[in-house]
Amino acid sequence: QLQLQESGPGLVKPSETLSLTCTVSGGSISSNSYFWGWIRQPPGKGLEWVGSFFYSERTYYNPSLKSRVSISVDSSKNQFSLKLSSVTAADTAVYYCARDYGGNFGDYFYYMDVWGKGTTVTVSS
């Protein structure tokens, strides 16, 4: 059974870079049918898509975050990572990683069927 687990610092200082890792178990991250993505949820607010990557190293980002975000993959460890630079209090949120079905060629984002439990990141000095 596929499982995703987020990990990383729970506290980040303003202006620094937030770094999180998602470890995938029970399946391979090197699939030609799935994107692997990050979603965040500020306290008391809704879900916001941060970005996703496809195994062929295609990456897609939320336009509102694009200048500060990057997603990378370590296939040898079956992990993918999120980096968000120049953080402010507005980046305080629960961050989820999730698998996003992309069809046979990753042409579209169909649906997110497996989610991690989420990790809380607070931006504060």
Added chain:
Amino acid sequence: QSALTQPASVSGSPGQSITIPCTGTSSDVGGYNYVSWYQQHPGKAPKLMIYDVSNRPSGVSNRFSGSKSGNTASLTISGLQAGDEADYYCSSYTRTSTRVFGGGTKLTVL
């Protein structure tokens, strides 16, 4: 990109049916049949309830159904139960190859 539009809250009594609309544009909801719905209980991760507008994943009750007309998708829950009380989010693929979520709807079972 703008979030899809959902009502902030809906409510219903046990056994009743409710519908949650999700309004986008021709660049997202109206342009693709890649609308999905997620249920989120407090403190928990979202759970996929509907995909590709109207399909249910294995294990999801047939009391949950989805549909779409034009730029508006809808989630209907029939035979409301106490356990259905949760936040619900719609999501869609967009023309610019991104994913967008709705603002979320809090369902209260009276």
